[in-house]
Amino acid sequence: MYMHHHLLLILHLISAAIWVGGHLCLAVGILPGALKKKDYTLITQFEKRYEPIGMSSLVVLVVTGMWMALQFGIGPGRWFSFSNPLERVVSVKIILLLATVLFAISAQTRVIPHLATRPKKLYEMAFHIIGVTTIGVAMLILGSFVRYGGI
Numbered sequence: 001m002y003m004h005h006h007l008l009l010i011l012h013l014i015s016a017a018i019w020v021g022g023h024l025c026l027a028v029g030i031l032p033g034a035l036k037k038k039d040y041t042l043i044t045q046f047e048k049r050y051e052p053i054g055m056s057s058l059v060v061l062v063v064t065g066m067w068m069a070l071q072f073g074i075g076p077g078r079w080f081s082f083s084n085p086l087e088r089v090v091s092v093k094i095i096l097l098l099a100t101v102l103f104a105i106s107a108q109t110r111v112i113p114h115l116a117t118r119p120k121k122l123y124e125m126a127f128h129i130i131g132v133t134t135i136g137v138a139m140l141i142l143g144s145f146v147r148y149g150g151i
């Protein structure tokens with residue numbers, strides 16, 4: 001199916017705003033207060049409301065991103081060859097996407113279930129939040145290089 005590249009890019013940018021903006025709100029707006037008050041519920045309350053929209057935006061980012069890459073001639077067969085500037089952007093983005101997924105799995109299985117009983121887990125949660133936010137900002141900066149020819 002063909003979808004106009006500009007439309008894919010607009011959907012990609014709206015989703016990037018939601019994903020990166022949401023994580024920046026959490027990391028900069030909510031996390032410092034939660035650490036200060038040692039109150040993990042400030043984080044879990046935000047996550048409960050943000051998760052459906054955040055996860056949907058990540059799915060849209062992956063679908064539109066891979067679709068735009070395909071329109072640039074960079075399909076799965078060319079990933080991870082690091083042989084041309086645009087393909088390098090796509091390959092690094094996919095590696096960072098995997099890192100995001102690993103952070104999410106680790107938070108859901110190793111950290112969040114223990115926040116109520118083990119206060120020290122709050123610091124591990126902080127590490128996960130800052131990690132995913134930093135990776136999100138890096139993905140956004142990487143994306144912006146495409147219009148300058150790649151990396």
Ligand code: HEM
Nearest residue numbers: 016061062065066068069090093097136139140143144146
């Ligand atoms: C958290 C995830 C992501 C964020 C925050 C993000 C963000 C961005 C941003 C801000 C742009 C800049 C567009 C512009 O300068 O006009 C962009 C472009 C792009 N992204 Fe992503 N992106 C993400 C994930 C992905 C993934 C998983 C892929 C595919 C492998 C991908 C592929 C692309 C491509 C091909 C472009 C260039 C589109 C164009 O300029 O025509 N992105 N991205």
